[in-house]
Amino acid sequence: MNQFVFLYRGGERPASPREGEQTMQKWVAWFKELADKGHVVDRGQPLEPTGKIVHSRTKAITDGPFAEVKDVIGGFSLIKAKDVNQAADLAKGCPLLDRGGQVEVRPVMNMDM
Amino acid sequence: MDGLGQIFRREHGRLVATLTRIFGLHNLALAEDVVQDAFLRAAEVWRYRGVPAEPAAWLLVAAKRRALDALRRERTARTFAPELERLLESEWTAAPTLAQEFGATAIKDDLLRMMFTCCQPRLAEEARVALILNILCGFGIEEIAGAFVSTRTAIEKRVTRAKKVLAESKLLFDVTAAGDFAARVPSVLRSLYLLFSEGYHGASAQAAVRAELCREAMRLTAAVLEHPFGAVSATYALAALMCFDAARLPGRLDESGALCTLAEQDRSKWDRALINEGAILLERSASGRELSEYHVEAAIASIHSRAARIEDTDWRMVVSLYDQLMALKASPIVALNRSIAVAQAEGADRGIEELLSIPDAARLARYPFYPAALGECELRRGNAAVAREYFLAARALARNATERAFLDGRIQHCSPRTVGQPAVRAAV
Numbered sequence: 001m002n003q004f005v006f007l008y009r010g011g012e013r014p015a016s017p018r019e020g021e022q023t024m025q026k027w028v029a030w031f032k033e034l035a036d037k038g039h040v041v042d043r044g045q046p047l048e049p050t051g052k053i054v055h056s057r058t059k060a061i062t063d064g065p066f067a068e069v070k071d072v073i074g075g076f077s078l079i080k081a082k083d084v085n086q087a088a089d090l091a092k093g094c095p096l097l098d099r100g101g102q103v104e105v106r107p108v109m110n111m112d113m
Numbered sequence: 114m115d116g117l118g119q120i121f122r123r124e125h126g127r128l129v130a131t132l133t134r135i136f137g138l139h140n141l142a143l144a145e146d147v148v149q150d151a152f153l154r155a156a157e158v159w160r161y162r163g164v165p166a167e168p169a170a171w172l173l174v175a176a177k178r179r180a181l182d183a184l185r186r187e188r189t190a191r192t193f194a195p196e197l198e199r200l201l202e203s204e205w206t207a208a209p210t211l212a213q214e215f216g217a218t219a220i221k222d223d224l225l226r227m228m229f230t231c232c233q234p235r236l237a238e239e240a241r242v243a244l245i246l247n248i249l250c251g252f253g254i255e256e257i258a259g260a261f262v263s264t265r266t267a268i269e270k271r272v273t274r275a276k277k278v279l280a281e282s283k284l285l286f287d288v289t290a291a292g293d294f295a296a297r298v299p300s301v302l303r304s305l306y307l308l309f310s311e312g313y314h315g316a317s318a319q320a321a322v323r324a325e326l327c328r329e330a331m332r333l334t335a336a337v338l339e340h341p342f343g344a345v346s347a348t349y350a351l352a353a354l355m356c357f358d359a360a361r362l363p364g365r366l367d368e369s370g371a372l373c374t375l376a377e378q379d380r381s382k383w384d385r386a387l388i389n390e391g392a393i394l395l396e397r398s399a400s401g402r403e404l405s406e407y408h409v410e411a412a413i414a415s416i417h418s419r420a421a422r423i424e425d426t427d428w429r430m431v432v433s434l435y436d437q438l439m440a441l442k443a444s445p446i447v448a449l450n451r452s453i454a455v456a457q458a459e460g461a462d463r464g465i466e467e468l469l470s471i472p473d474a475a476r477l478a479r480y481p482f483y484p485a486a487l488g489e490c491e492l493r494r495g496n497a498a499v500a501r502e503y504f505l506a507a508r509a510l511a512r513n514a515t516e517r518a519f520l521d522g523r524i525q526h527c528s529p530r531t532v533g534q535p536a537v538r539a540a541v
Binding site: 016017043044046075 | 254
């Protein structure tokens with residue numbers, strides 16, 4: 001099986017503790033489903049919405065990320081699947097999609113090619 | 114996983130209450146933001162790293178950290194409570210002072226402080242209940258609108274205006290002032306009673322939400338009982354009433370989710386532990402001289418809970434108690450329930466007599482269970498056709514799918530083939 005990174009972009013933040021808890025439960029259920037089928041290499045990490053950008057050439061450091069809110073990466077996971085199509089299919093179950101976000105699916109470069 | 118939801122909502126109330134004391138009532142919004150942030154953070158982190166062994170403790174630490182951040186950010190922009198100047202003196206005093214403010218002794222009465230503050234005379238009853246749900250129970254605007262079968266806009270307005278009033282009050286209620294405390298207990302109990310009633314009798318279609326409203330009301334009433342000034346006769350009576358009613362909740366709906374009348378309920382589903390708890394609380398409430406509406410309602414609920422079958426109910430006692438209730442808080446709904454009890458005790462003819470002479474019955478014009486009660490009595494008298502008309506009228510007033518299904522059943526029951534059926538069904 002090949003490895004893929006899921007990058008979670010954008011998505012509406014929950015508006016109340018109850019909503020937050022419900023969303024969290026959906027994620028937990030989705031991760032569990034993936035794990036039970038053997039697709040999870042690493043559940044990954046959540047990312048702070050703030051950070052820095054180190055620019056090319058000048059190496060100047062500014063506050064970031066510059067991306068639009070809908071593009072900001074909120075977290076990532078490492079998944080294994082047969083191919084990118086299967087990986088993308090697996091990503092369809094991500095709760096972020098119901099909150100206006102999207103999942104970017106990137107194949108990890110295969111070492112033996 | 115449902116336990117987690119309860120932890121979130123419980124901790125929300127506690128943390129907002131404590132932070133509001135620390136930041137000052139006029140900074141309620143800041144307190145809410147801090148807690149909100151901590152919770153959203155928890156929801157995000159936990160989905161990757163799993164739920165921690167002690168979720169409440171985790172939330173507390175997260176809230177403290179964000180509170181410190183907020184203090185640093187806002188120290189120049191805002192005024193905070195003067196007693197807490199130490200918090201703002203320097204970086205060095207902030208963290209330990211905050212830790213102290215979150216200590217067990219300090220936070221003990223925060224929940225009550227906030228509850229009593231929300232139940233102030235300048236706010237309408239529905240505003241108080243909405244605030245309690247929002248601040249102390251962690252319900253979002255959408256959720257409150259769903260529970261009260263109201264619109265999002267209406268609830269938002271209500272809550273925003275209410276919070277403005279709170280901010281203007283500047284000071285949290287002083288739970289150490291015995292006189293003030295005693296004066297405000299009635300409003301607090303009334304709000305908790307309304308909250309519970311919304312859960313027990315409310316129009317919202319979701320049974321789960323309504324059971325939650327009942328649970329929250331019971332939790333908060335228990336908190337009032339824990340305070341030396343709050344452990345008064347009326348509070349015990351209210352707590353008893355809630356136990357008896359909540360005990361019957363599991364029996365109200367059958368396996369298919371259909372509404373069951375008191376006569377039809379499978380009483381083995383009633384929560385015996387809650388009934389026993391109710392009995393103990395009722396006994397404790399018999400201490401003082403005052404007789405509140407809660408005492409009487411609890412006594413009525415107690416009689417129902419003691420009967421193994423509906424036939425064993427002491428209906429004459431119930432009628433007599435309703436007479437007392439009418440003297441304390443006359444209302445068309447109380448009169449309606451009394452009439453139904455009369456029908457049980459003295460027969461359908463008397464029941465109809467009472468039902469038709471309810472004072473101010475116009476106020477029941479939109480209440481489906483009024484025509485339904487007349488329908489039941491007529492059915493018992495053998496007038497199926499008349500009963501059917503009443504049930505049709507009731508059906509037109511039904512507020513949700515469960516009520517509609519129930520009344521459809523009663524209408525069907527009146528069709529020509531099934532004339533001459535026995536027992537009158539009392540209200541749920």
